[in-house]
Amino acid sequence: MTEFSLDLNEDQLTLGKWVHDFAANVLRPQAAEWDEREEFPYPVVEEAASIGLYGWEFMAEIMRNDPTGLSTPVALEELFWGDAGLGMAIMGTGLAVAGIAASGSQAQVIEWVPQCYGSPGAVALGAFCASGPDAGSDVNAYRTRARYDEATDEWVLNGTKAWITNGGLAAVHVVVAVVDPGLGSKGHASFVVPPGTKGLSMGQKYAKHGIRASHTAEVVLDDCRVPGRCLLGGKEKLDERLARVREGKPGNAQAAMQTFEATRPSMAAQALGIARAAYEYSLEYAKERHAFGRPIIHNQSIAFMFADIATELEATRMLVWRAAWLGKQKRIHNAEGSMAKLKAGRLAVHSTERAMQILGGYGYTREYPVERWHRDAKIYDIFEGTEQIQQLVISRAISGLRIE
Numbered sequence: 001m002t003e004f005s006l007d008l009n010e011d012q013l014t015l016g017k018w019v020h021d022f023a024a025n026v027l028r029p030q031a032a033e034w035d036e037r038e039e040f041p042y043p044v045v046e047e048a049a050s051i052g053l054y055g056w057e058f059m060a061e062i063m064r065n066d067p068t069g070l071s072t073p074v075a076l077e078e079l080f081w082g083d084a085g086l087g088m089a090i091m092g093t094g095l096a097v098a099g100i101a102a103s104g105s106q107a108q109v110i111e112w113v114p115q116c117y118g119s120p121g122a123v124a125l126g127a128f129c130a131s132g133p134d135a136g137s138d139v140n141a142y143r144t145r146a147r148y149d150e151a152t153d154e155w156v157l158n159g160t161k162a163w164i165t166n167g168g169l170a171a172v173h174v175v176v177a178v179v180d181p182g183l184g185s186k187g188h189a190s191f192v193v194p195p196g197t198k199g200l201s202m203g204q205k206y207a208k209h210g211i212r213a214s215h216t217a218e219v220v221l222d223d224c225r226v227p228g229r230c231l232l233g234g235k236e237k238l239d240e241r242l243a244r245v246r247e248g249k250p251g252n253a254q255a256a257m258q259t260f261e262a263t264r265p266s267m268a269a270q271a272l273g274i275a276r277a278a279y280e281y282s283l284e285y286a287k288e289r290h291a292f293g294r295p296i297i298h299n300q301s302i303a304f305m306f307a308d309i310a311t312e313l314e315a316t317r318m319l320v321w322r323a324a325w326l327g328k329q330k331r332i333h334n335a336e337g338s339m340a341k342l343k344a345g346r347l348a349v350h351s352t353e354r355a356m357q358i359l360g361g362y363g364y365t366r367e368y369p370v371e372r373w374h375r376d377a378k379i380y381d382i383f384e385g386t387e388q389i390q391q392l393v394i395s396r397a398i399s400g401l402r403i404e
Contacts, residue, residue, distance in 0.1 A: 008070065070325065073324045085212055103189075126170050129167065131164075132161060157177055166215055173200060173219060208379075210375035210379055262327065267384050278351045319339055349378055
């Protein structure tokens, strides 16, 4: 087991600076434009790919080849410090990759993960399709079905997925579907829908409050047939798991939850980046903005806001880093991941709201970035497990009881 340390190594420090420079020089100058356009920023993602920031090699380097687990939150904090909408456009494919890694075999990871990213000059996207129109946080309410056609060794998928990052634009869609409705969430499995598969289409594209440069849409599956090998983990493993569950024995974690539990420290790091951006921007503004003959930072009512947020930033970063480290050591970290996401989401909303307050009327205008950061922040209380879902996970862990 790797020792936990707060001292970043030279590679991690270099990584953080590299991503920060890209965020400062590429993302921030273009952020307002792409937020207004509400279109997927392919040129920005291509630029990220051209320097090696978007691609399976980068993800392998920071996620698989770092024994501490800290490279990922370090990189994500810096990227989302630049802009959350553009950051999500770059990192959204990572959720599909996490879904493949959580449920798939090594051969499936090798086959499908590179196809999620494409290559510089011809980038591709991946999408993880879990939630349904009426499901939200209730994984038992998923309705998309997968039926096995033994004659052709194909799975036939039918249903609609909602709130899908990169939905319909992606080359590779990873779909969580119900294979045995009688088993509730234990009767789910994950499937890869390869590029160009007939029967998959984009439904409505959502007009969102924030992270508007990131594409979010419905994914419609209408008699969508995929080869048997596209079942992540394989049919033999699925049949064994379902048999255990039917006998009342423990089964593996639900497919979507496996993915979300693995990615919660990363989501927390993203929210932390937004919170830090708002804090730093408003702090500089408070040093320069004069009222009643002096910079407003001289007022305790302003200065104490910054003291509180600075403290919260440090505390949140420690939660994020510890959850990421525990995950890398393959130790149970569901509660810690939920703590990190809960705290970071709340802090992002609070920090951006305080930044708007400090800037006053200017903070409410689109002339300054803090109103965009405020809009971007709120989603971290909602997606990949709402604030209340994180509280549920934590309360179950600390009580040992089935809190409902």
